[in-house]
Amino acid sequence: MEIGTWEIKETSFLRDKVEQNGSRFLIGNGFMGYRGTLEEFGKKQLVALNMAGLFDKNGDSWRESVNAPNPFYVKTVANGVELNVLTADILDHEQTLNIRHGIHTRKTVFNVNGAKITVKSERFLSMQRENLAALKYTVSTDTDITLSVDTYLDTDIWNIHGDHFTVKSQKDNFLELETIERKLPIFVYQHISGLESGSAKTVKAGEDVSFTKLCGIYWGEKTVNSDKDFSANSELSFDTLISEHKAVWEEVWDNCDVKIGGDDEAQFAMRYSLYHLNSIVPRNTDKCSIPARGLSGQVYKGAAFWDTEMFMMPFFSFTAPNLCKNLAAYRINTIAGAKRKAKEFGYEGAFYAWESHETGDDACTLFNVNDIFTGRPLRTYFKDCQIHVSADVVYGLWEYCVVSGDYSLLLSGGLEMMYECLYFFYSYSVYKPLKNRFELHNTVGPDEYHERVNNNAFTNRMVRYVADAFESALKYVKENSSKYYDEFCKTHDISFAENFKERLYVPGPNQDKIIEQFDGYYKLEDTTLETLRNREIKKNEYWGAHGLASTTRILKQADVVMLLNVFRSEYEQSVKKANWEFYEPYTEHGSSLSACAYGIVAAGIGKQDWAYKYFMKTATVDLTGDTKQYLGDMYIGGTHPAANGGSWNTAVFGFGGVSYNNGVLDISPSLPKHWNKLEFKLIWQGIRLNIVIEDNKVKITSAQPTDNIKVTVNKKEYKF
């Protein structure tokens, strides 16, 4: 694969990269994502138009996101030979993704008994009109040929857990579908210009056959009047549509681009990460969030995880507060599901889903991985014990408020959500009278290889955060909206909060400055990753549950180091260093969430080489595709938005040294040695800042008045 300034290009067709390239060359507009497959592909090649926020369940199978019919399917036959890279003779092949503008192109030269026939296509999902998918397709030849080109809305599509719609009616250019479970309507339109689909005709040497195809995809309430909307859209030319689409992308980059001087590889990986984030973030709704595999398919059920709040929202809060607000609001909107979950497990308050769908109910099952030795479902504790999610969603909301300075969500359910999460933790906690403290037992931290642990340091600290944030939020509301405050206090018993906060146990550093990941971690077998790999009997063994890592110190991903990352300002350098060095050798990085936490902390403690290594690991995860493809016998391929967000976090919080405390933004950079420049944008308290770090200097500029914000550089006051 070749990497340009703003594009990736595959210059030959490699059959065994079809799955990976489907994710690598993904395009998306937040409403839908289309995998980087070729027009002639079908479900075996994992073609998918994955829909954000639309879910369905077929029978007893797992509930997952819905893939719409394939709008871009084209079958081209020349002299009786199908022009299909999988079967035909290829002379030349290029597949390109332009990440500046989210445009996918392909060009393939086929040899059909001596005739050189070239197929070109260009496609995008409109950033301006989220229901619109557009394709331009051209066939040219150096020899006279008989050609038939057929394109339609292909309903024979990839699904992991069964079909998700039935066809209610079908016309030439229109499909009316209905989801299986909730009977939601899906309407799909097509408008083809320049093609008599299906009929064979003669094409002379040097001539082109070219057509454009616009498709409209609508579901739920949006189907109402969708015919008119699509008609209006399809009157516009492909060129007009692509222009306005590019203009949106230009604006996106203007708000978020990160420029790295002296390292083209890092530069591209950085932008590639931001491309993905911006392709998949919902732009016009607060009814869904970003799935853990973006819009690259149905892996992990198309559900949103804590990944959004802890790894992606920092980027959006600083570069696109309006989108960030939607993401925060999504959790407020789904509190009913979180309350149902708490109740189901015998708790009070709001227990947010490990795998969240549109209602906030948890899509996760109690048996989420299969045992590779027996084929039996394994009882896992992601769903019932990974309680930190309820803290993570509070973190997402409250950090949005703090960074943006916009606290309005508090009054539209935000304060309520914070309360319900805190109350959930209170009901989950246990009080140990002999220790006079509350503890959190039977939890799963980020390191999922150790289930049902007590006093996971990350989890306990995050719960303390919720208590702190609720206190601050309450204070804010009291000072700014006393009427709401009074009403809230009347209807909510907040008397438990202070006692719970004061007596909640948060594991601290021991005499060697190490924070124990959870009670009893030190007692686990002290072994190495190498040893564990050698113990493997089968490929893709799951190391969690009762697997190989569960009884050892080997961890899946940053856990204590994640704690040090989230609470960067709280721990001394020596504590960070001691823990980073203690835990790093034990860490498998079996999750794409891991490396960036190690990278950010490394950058802050003078380990620039390590930080760079982890930054690149994070930023290239979807470029190289070198990630776990299977967990047990479950396919888990796709894109990694958390790592994409983690790249930005590592660059900006790690190398850029951005932090904030008590309303002050600080920039204390420490770049990798070979970077001669780092430039990025931040919106702090509504003020857009451009930050340039170069020659050990920090230059901050803004087109807006900066009188009301406080910024420091290396903890010293910055004067604009």
Place this chain on the structure above:
Amino acid sequence: MEIGTWEIKETSFLRDKVEQNGSRFLIGNGFMGYRGTLEEFGKKQLVALNMAGLFDKNGDSWRESVNAPNPFYVKTVANGVELNVLTADILDHEQTLNIRHGIHTRKTVFNVNGAKITVKSERFLSMQRENLAALKYTVSTDTDITLSVDTYLDTDIWNIHGDHFTVKSQKDNFLELETIERKLPIFVYQHISGLESGSAKTVKAGEDVSFTKLCGIYWGEKTVNSDKDFSANSELSFDTLISEHKAVWEEVWDNCDVKIGGDDEAQFAMRYSLYHLNSIVPRNTDKCSIPARGLSGQVYKGAAFWDTEMFMMPFFSFTAPNLCKNLAAYRINTIAGAKRKAKEFGYEGAFYAWESHETGDDACTLFNVNDIFTGRPLRTYFKDCQIHVSADVVYGLWEYCVVSGDYSLLLSGGLEMMYECLYFFYSYSVYKPLKNRFELHNTVGPDEYHERVNNNAFTNRMVRYVADAFESALKYVKENSSKYYDEFCKTHDISFAENFKERLYVPGPNQDKIIEQFDGYYKLEDTTLETLRNREIKKNEYWGAHGLASTTRILKQADVVMLLNVFRSEYEQSVKKANWEFYEPYTEHGSSLSACAYGIVAAGIGKQDWAYKYFMKTATVDLTGDTKQYLGDMYIGGTHPAANGGSWNTAVFGFGGVSYNNGVLDISPSLPKHWNKLEFKLIWQGIRLNIVIEDNKVKITSAQPTDNIKVTVNKKEYKF
């Protein structure tokens, strides 16, 4: 196998029954047990002289009881052919165990090229002199033969987890050994009369070659002056020794025999059970208890389990209070180990061992079963979560006090032990403020197929028992030993006890009268034993840990039904009936502890047929040998003292309907239909009673004055 009035007999030699018969034909005297193997057998046939209370650990292997050298090994060669049932031609064979007197005999007729040669032996472990093992061995022939007979102390013995002694010195009739781990001395003597060992000689047709062999086995402090002790013993004749041995057994039966009229099969099974209990109970020490597999070998590490307190001590408390007192004292003596265990796991007080050795330290490992699919050790929670053991030992002590009327142990550590156990539970418990109650989380109840459960009904109720018993014991001491009481209160903070007792959650019956085995049990898969067996992929799969039963309602053994059994007087008939019927179909009876609990409860709720079925299952467990022989890949064969005790419990508490409350002994019998008589002995508050149940009448007699005891029949006052 044939069953006589007081004996079992094997009338042919069956190679595949060698292991089972080793347990079936076991003899023992509490100090040691000798497996029912033949004189010519070696370690492959699992020959063992298993020592009570002597343990050793070889390297990293499991710690287990020590097998002494084999005192009864005899090698006999006639005309060059070894007279060994495994290799020689057998014309006739008999192996007999007399359970009235604990005497093992064998008789085998060999054919050596036409010569009929008969080997007879008779052996016992002296009940009068616990260090003494005695053998009489005779060879006779119908043809002139050349015969050599060799006997020695065979050190090439069966060990599950490595050798357990080294030979320090060896003389003709004396072996000085030393254990590996703690360097304890073991002395073994032999004294042979009537044999020139080793040398071949001619034996005429019709002549006998006969010898007797006495062996003395001593270990630890008992080795001091053991030469004199053995010399004195070996001056006595075999006949004298066997007479005094029999006399002890006669006394034993006089104190404990249970007579069943109209059911010879049940009669024998009952006595066979009592034979085993009396063979293995320590008679002269309070430094060890009864291992879970008696003295039949090293299975389960030779350790004592809760089996002793909950299944065996009731029998001893009513028939041999002095021995029962020793068993109770053993736990007091091992409190230091229990305190170490509590500390190791981060708790206060005394956490009694799941597998208790001589120090009270837990021989159980955190990986106590191997995964049959991977061969890897499985993390099990017997050791760290089966907290009910600390309640069971209190139960054993306190019930002994109540039944015997002897409270003296309270002042010699008993009250202290009860306190430390209660304090342990307090430190283990968690307080849930929103429910205003203490709960017990992360426990394993008797049903080990469900690990790490919250609020196991049996466990929680047993802990409440500890709180009640401690309160009663404290009251007793206050009233009877005020000085001790004052001192105790000065040195022990008992202020927590009342609050803990009042607020401890004990799950009760729901509206359908069902007591949930633990939080969330109802939510588990509702399936059948049949279904689970059909799901098995491999033989001897372990259903616990993450195995087949763990996510279903299928249970290993009585759990709620055990609760109903222990607290028989507390629950209404309708509750007992509802729970018995609810849980019975789910119960695998994968433990020999299960059936008797079902039997006792069944007898109390009018299910006599079921009760009888379960009684017979329990009472015949070591007769049929139809028990699980493997758990995963671990051999678990041997005798089942808990079931032996359970047989008595079912007969006396179940059919005899014996219960006691507030100092009143009640007898409310309900015999199986075909039993025309049930007669048994009880010592109640020091008064020996003979109870005959016949023709719907209860006749109680005593040779002692009965003025100070209160007895009722069917809850109505009984006048002697």
